[in-house]
Amino acid sequence: MRSWAVVPDFTHHAHTASLSAIAVNSRYVVTGSKDETIHIYDMKKKIEHGALLQHNGTVTCLEFYGTSHLLSGAEDGLICIWNTKRWECxxxxxxxxxHVTSLSIHPSGKLALSVGTDKTLRTWNLVEGRSAFIKNLKQNAHIIKWSPSGEKYVTVITNKVDVYKLDTASITGTITTEKRISSLTFITDSILALAGDDEIVRLFNCDSQKCLCEFKAHENRIKDIYSFEREGQHVIVTASSDGYIKMWNLDINKIKNLPSLLGKxxxxxxxTCLAVWFDQALEVKENPDKAATTSPANEEEKSLLVRKDCWTDKNDKKAKTDGKNTPEKRKLETPLKKKKKKLKSSE
Known part of the structure; x- marks a missing residue:
């Protein structure tokens, strides 16, 4: 297997303090910092695109949904919803x-989850624009993440990962490690990679909670971990306090075999944080057939289903606390589906 060469492409010193969060979509990279700002970088033009100044506190989490929206959370307790066309809040x-410590958007764009230092896990209905459900936790969670299918999600409290099932909103299993967990990523819907305050990456089965394998990735603690699949190849990317970024090839059919190093x-x-951005133009050039799989209709379906006029401060009072009628059990009709029905009736 050939190795990957890694070279610097675009460097910019924009923040006045260290970076605390990063997110990417097909065009932009956004970074959040302890200086309370979010900076935008246009990766196609290789320039800084501007800054977002809505938060009063360290920006703790950032996540894109498709090409249309960005969600940000910070130590001021706020979650901001941004339109990425005009970069309007x-x-x-x-x-x-x-503080908001972590957030995650459901693959459908209908729901978002967030955790904070008030010992709560909150579900946000992004279709109706309201807080839908509040679950009290015994301790503060610092990571929350949906699985790729959206059928489960996980929360991290210090060195413990709780696995939740979507349809019941209940814990189906718990994974515990010796060290504090700093980052995690789903390799598949059932395989979870964990990195913590040591040099080891551990892969677990979410259903059985068993450790599938572990390997030493760095000489110092791992700060962030990222994974992606490209042409059938599963790749894990790790960033460490030792200054190295490393890329690993994982054969999920032979999961007990240690991943091989692709490049560093x-x-x-x-x-402090890590994200992976793909040059789609380069990918299409290398694989012309891939261009045919992307259409304007697909991009429309990927857009976040948020309507500006439905977000009101009063909506937060409608939240249910630890009830059986969780928002995950309700069928949510999206504006996109309504639009399609209207078009069909007009025909």
């Missing part, structure tokens, strides 16, 4: 009484 909502680069910096 559609709504700034008081999500948690303490010494950034000579103390890394």
């Amino acid at each position: 559609l709504k700034s909502i008081k999500a948690h009484k303490g 680069v010494d950034t000579k910096a103390r890394l």
Whole structure:
């Protein structure tokens, strides 16, 4: 297997403090910092696109949904919803009484989850624009993440991962490690990779909670981990306090075999967060057949189903606390589906 060469492409010193969060979509990279700002970079033009100044506190989490929207969370307790066409803040909502520590958008774009230092897990209905459900936790969670299919989600409290099932909103299993967990990523819907305050990457089965394999990835603690699949190849990317970014090839059919190193680069910096951006134009050039799989209709379906006029501060009072009628059990009709029905009736 050939190795991957890693070279610097675009460097810009924009923040006045260290970076705390990063997210990417097909065109932009956004970074959040302890300086309370979010900076935007246009990767096609290789320029800084501007800054977002809505938060008053360290920006703790960022996540894109498709090409149309960005969600941000910070220590001020706010979650902001941004339109990425005009970079307009559609709504700034008081999500948690303490800091927002992590957020995750459901693959459908209908729901988002967030956790904070007020010991709550909150579900946000992005179709109707309201807080839909509040679950009290025994401790503060610092990571939350949906699985690729959206059928399950996980929360991390110190060194413990709780696996939740979507349809019941209940814990189906718990994974515990010796060290604090700093980052995680889903390899598949059932395989979870964990990185923590040591040099080891551990792969677990979400259903059985058994450790499938582990390997030493760095010489210092791992700060962030990312995974993607490309042409049938599963790749894990790790960033460490030792300054190295490394890429690993994982054969999920032979999961007990240790991943092989594809490439590495010494950034000579103390890394804090990581994201992977793909040059789609280059991918299409290398694989022309891939261009045929992307259409305007597909892009429309990927857009986040948020309507600006439905976000009101009063909506937060409608939240249900630890009830059986969770929003996950309700069928949510999206504006996109309504639009399709209207078009069909007009024919």
